[in-house]
Amino acid sequence: MEFIAGRALRPTAKRLPEHGRSHNLSLVLQTLYSEGTHSRADIARATGLTRVTVSDLVAELIADFLVVEVGMSEDVRPGKPSTLLDINRTAFQIIGVDLSAFERFRGAVLDLDGNILAVADIPLDSCTGAAAVAKVESLISELLEKTTAPLLGIGIGSPGIVDFEGVVLSAPNLGWERVELQALMLERFGKPVVVANDANVATLAEHSFGAADADMMLVKIGHGVGAGLLLGGHLLLGSRFASGEIGHVVVGTDGGELCVCGKYGCLETWLAAPRLDAKLAGLPAAEREIILAEAGDRLGIAMAAIVGALNISELILSGPPHLLEGTLEAATTNSIRLRTMAEFHDNLTVRMTTLGEDIVIRGAGSMVLSRELGVS
């Protein structure tokens, strides 16, 4: 996974042959990861490298226990039967952690395909600051005991603003400010750790496991409203790592409710799950529909400008299905259609995530795969 952040514009780092080598190693892994078992000759054809080079690369990956020979091809055809290879899918496991819920931190042990092998969670008990960091540590320790293979790394999706080095610059709900979560966990557990914003992590999950487009936006609705942007297959971080912070953008030109931030008509006042649930409580179905349609319309208003500017082709919603599915989703689609140029965006699809509640956990695992093996 490559990120787009506000870093140096111009090429600044030298590039050595060994960098090319590690790129090509990832290329071999990616071929096996996404397309299943292949022979060395297959990989050579798929990547454009020669069979000799592929043999050499594969030998290195086998020595690192990342690839295994799984038998001979049984195709009936002339020529020597090929030796089939695959990623050593049981050799390593990954820990994925989701810190985005208010009440409890959740985590899981994942295999290399992103399947959940074991879960754990820990109540937050309103902890903040260092106490909350300790909760993360406990959760990871607990998960570590549930692993049944060497650990490839630990991925963490955190709320708030997270920089490129995994420092949580600001997460008000957890009372975190410049918490070097990635470095702290690396020191504590001695394994690769990668920390990123929860909405960005969810976006990555949808891309890796949900067959999302290369130009996609994911809106995550919970206590707040956040978004992640995948542009040309790259995750956008923003000039201050605050991309996707759309919760406090004012939508429309006709007022709205007062927000905790002091403004009127922020996106969160229309869409945050607790607010929507409160509004809907006790209402008859018909009136509920009206409120949900209005919320979807507002989301569409905010998205229209973004969809137009970025020419994204897919908008994915993540959050409570009882709020988002159906009316709200349809109203959003309609609102965007009415407000943008059809010829550019007729291919725009709006849909719910297919990954449900585990989206952040699985995305966190995907981050580790990307960072450590270069596959997605």
Next chain:
Amino acid sequence: MEFIAGRALRPTAKRLPEHGRSHNLSLVLQTLYSEGTHSRADIARATGLTRVTVSDLVAELIADFLVVEVGMSEDVRPGKPSTLLDINRTAFQIIGVDLSAFERFRGAVLDLDGNILAVADIPLDSCTGAAAVAKVESLISELLEKTTAPLLGIGIGSPGIVDFEGVVLSAPNLGWERVELQALMLERFGKPVVVANDANVATLAEHSFGAADADMMLVKIGHGVGAGLLLGGHLLLGSRFASGEIGHVVVGTDGGELCVCGKYGCLETWLAAPRLDAKLAGLPAAEREIILAEAGDRLGIAMAAIVGALNISELILSGPPHLLEGTLEAATTNSIRLRTMAEFHDNLTVRMTTLGEDIVIRGAGSMVLSRELGVS
């Protein structure tokens, strides 16, 4: 210049040592281009490559006439005096062409620093289709005769949707549909040609010559309203190469004028130069201010969502100064501030371009520099 487009997500191309080499050659050129004369030892320190390697790279660049020795350092210090190098700034010239104006195509011969050495233009005479392509050819031929050094390449900024290979997918004003402008001009002139959307080209110009940020949006206001986006130093093209097409996004929730596209309240109805000029004609100064402030406010409404989602740090306006400078610009700034979260965007600056009318021509030149030499 790297682009972000809706292409393959996963690494798909092998990387050979020679790719690293060409990267490092660009690195050496970039060091000289942006920081002026350096010795080989200076370049080695700046790039992290060894003096031996830099000597080798420089020898290749000198053989290609891209770099020259310009004398000895006269620093008073111990040690052998260094041999100063510079990009051979007079050895090549570039042709930049701007097709975005309605009445005439404009172009210029540029040196490697982007300075305009000679200009030419040709009236469009309402030509469309192949006749308009012929006008482009005439203009380039005329400019070619004005060059006084070998041509590095030809850059063209075209209105409409332009894909990664320089095919103008759609430019209604010129009656172009799937016009392979880049391939046609390459065949005609036998020199490297690069074609891109005018707003994107202007964005590149501002980045190269105007000291713009790595996360920046440029809004180009003329007969229509278009935008270019620079994210993490990369130009965004969009899933269908239609990024920045914000002219027909509806802003606000309170109606607006009827647009040619059939919708009400599109950004163009508020901001397109001809419409604004028409509204302002004959009005006293005070009323003009109100209309310009309203236009700026509307631009701010559309930008707020984008600024929030992308966390961009700079918004640059390009277009008629008598409309944009002052009131409109200030109203835009204010509108965005009122509609976004200050803590994420307090570093947002809104300003006019410093490049004036020649922004597309110079950006087109910058594209050629990026594509051919890897410098910006």
Next chain:
DNA sequence: TTTGTTCGTATGGTCTACTAACAAACGTGA
């Protein structure tokens, strides 16, 4: 003159991926 510094280059070595050639293992058809 001596000493230490800095520059640019020559030399040899390592790493990467390539081409060419080959043995092994398999169908096919005479």
Next chain:
DNA sequence: TCACGTTTGTTAGTAGACCATACGAACAAA
């Protein structure tokens, strides 16, 4: 059955890219 072509994976040798080391040249300062 056996020669033949095909495909796989390996070995051997080559070209390119960069590095570490070492060296002469050219200078300032003592």
